[in-house]
Amino acid sequence: MNCKVIDLGIIDYKKAYDFQKKYAQEVLNGSDQVLILCEHPTVLTMGRLAKEYNVLFSKDKLKERGVEVLNIDRGGDVTLHTRGQLIAYPILNLANYDKDLRKYLYKLEQVVIDLLSDFDIVANRLSGKTGAWVGDKKIASIGIGVRKWVSIHGLALNVNTDLNQFAMINPCGLDVSMTSVAQVIGVDIEISKVKQSLIDCFCKQFELIKG
Amino acid sequence: MEEIKLPELGEDIEKATVACFHCNVGDHVNADDDIVEVVTDKATFNVPTKVSGNIINILVAVGQEIKIGQVIAHIDEEGNNESENQ
Numbered sequence: 001m002n003c004k005v006i007d008l009g010i011i012d013y014k015k016a017y018d019f020q021k022k023y024a025q026e027v028l029n030g031s032d033q034v035l036i037l038c039e040h041p042t043v044l045t046m047g048r049l050a051k052e053y054n055v056l057f058s059k060d061k062l063k064e065r066g067v068e069v070l071n072i073d074r075g076g077d078v079t080l081h082t083r084g085q086l087i088a089y090p091i092l093n094l095a096n097y098d099k100d101l102r103k104y105l106y107k108l109e110q111v112v113i114d115l116l117s118d119f120d121i122v123a124n125r126l127s128g129k130t131g132a133w134v135g136d137k138k139i140a141s142i143g144i145g146v147r148k149w150v151s152i153h154g155l156a157l158n159v160n161t162d163l164n165q166f167a168m169i170n171p172c173g174l175d176v177s178m179t180s181v182a183q184v185i186g187v188d189i190e191i192s193k194v195k196q197s198l199i200d201c202f203c204k205q206f207e208l209i210k211g
Numbered sequence: 212m213e214e215i216k217l218p219e220l221g222e223d224i225e226k227a228t229v230a231c232f233h234c235n236v237g238d239h240v241n242a243d244d245d246i247v248e249v250v251t252d253k254a255t256f257n258v259p260t261k262v263s264g265n266i267i268n269i270l271v272a273v274g275q276e277i278k279i280g281q282v283i284a285h286i287d288e289e290g291n292n293e294s295e296n297q
Contacts, residue, residue, distance in 0.1 A: 048230045048250040075253040100221030101254040130253040147245065147257040 001033055001096065002211030005199055008038035013045065013070060013081060016089070020152040023091045028150050032211055034091035035202055036154075037195055040081035044069045044169060047076035047143050054078045054170040067168065074153040076130075076143035077173030084160035084180070086194055092206065094149045105130055105142060107205050108155050112140045114201040115157075115194065121184050129174065132157075137179035141172055157181070157198070159191045213262045215246050215284040217277050220256055227251045229275050229283075238266050240286065247271075247283055264289040 006023070008016055016038050023034040044055060044067060054077055055062075055069065062069060081087065088111075094104055109125055112132035116123040116139070123132045123139060132140040140157040158180035166178045182188050203210050217227060227249035234240055245257040246266075264286040271277050271284075 047253075048248070048255050049228075049252070073248065073255050075250050075255050098221070099219070101251060101256065102221045102224055104221075105253055143253050145255040148243070148259065 001208050003033045003035055003203055003206070003208035004031075004211055005035045005037065007195070008036060010039045010041065010083065013040045013043045013068075016040065016087075017072070020089050020091060024147065024150045024152050027091050027093055028148055033093065033206070033208055035199065036087075036089040036091065037198070038087050038089075039083055039085060039191070040087060042067050042080070042082040042165060045074070045079050045081065046071045047074045047079070049075065049173070050077045051173060054173045055168065056170065057168045062168070072145075072153075074143040074145045076141070078169045079141050079143065079156060079172065080166055080169055081156060082161055082165050084158070084162065084182075084191065086157045086159050086191055086198065087154070088157070088198055088202065089154040090151055090202065090206070092151045094146060094151055097206070099149055101144070101146065104151065105144065108142050108144075111198065111201045111205045112142075112155060112157060114205065115197040116181070118197045118201075119181060119185060119189070119194070121181065129172075131172070134179055134184055137177045138171060138174075139179050139181070139184070157194070159194050160188060212267065213260070213264065213286045213288045214282045215258060215260055215286065217249065217258060217279050217281050217283060219279055220251060220254075224251055224279065226276050226278050227256065229271050229273050229277060230255060231273060232269065233257075234266055236266050236269055240264065240266060249277070258283065260286055262286055262288045
């Protein structure tokens with residue numbers, strides 16, 4: 001199967017969401033699978049299981065900082081998106097992958113683990129806590145939405161993220177520390193380098209040909 | 212009368228939580244329309260109807276945990292009455 005890679009660059013969350021819906025309809029109609037890559041300006045997104053108390057800043061303080069809080073149709077709790085975080089939204093027909101939500105999440109975790117190994121970072125899964133972890137710090141968050149077995153949403157990997165911004169939330173409702181590729185390797189890294197690795201690992205994991 | 216059930220969502224997934232409904236009792240729905248959205252930890256999943264007709268009842272509530280195979284709603288399938296009358 002072919003996979004169309006679409007790099008939206010830095011894009012507002014809601015605009016990227018509209019693109020996801022558009023491509024999800026195309027994939028449902030039989031078009032090539034799609035991998036959307038992008039970065040978002042700072043925004044908090046509340047998944048379907050989000051608890052308000054996991055947003056640690058007051059509404060006024062968030063407003064002051066110009067940070068919008070959006071309720072969205074993905075699994076999971078609250079997540080922060082911001083610059084320096086590589087977002088991947090795979091729009092895949094999961095009917096091609098056993099129609100299994102858990103297996104799909106596992107594969108997304110593997111994509112992150114594989115790509116981080118390209119940068120000599122050893123990442124792992126933590127039982128019962130979906131995502132990718134370096135030691136006990138979370139480096140990537142994962143949450144998906146599925147309609148007619150076509151996926152939207154996906155994963156957010158901290159590359160050069162300003163980790164201080166996570167003070168606004170309890171990420172994913174867990175009392176955890178976040179880390180980033182730059183923090184782990186100790187030097188700044190261009191997001192474009194990580195992007196290429198993500199595309200390669202993604203296509204390999206899902207047996208797709210970049211078209 | 213057609214049952215809308217929570218379908219298999221994958222190996223080892225036994226239950227899901229009702230997140231929201233896309234329709235109400237009495238609404239007319241078309242085949243393939245999404246009826247309800249459920250959530251399993253990190254994933255949301257929309258359950259569609261296979262048939263067109265009117266929603267007769269909804270048996271579960273938002274926030275409720277439901278099992279795979281559990282009946283969520285009933286639909287009075289379109290065309291059933293006609294065939295009975297013929």
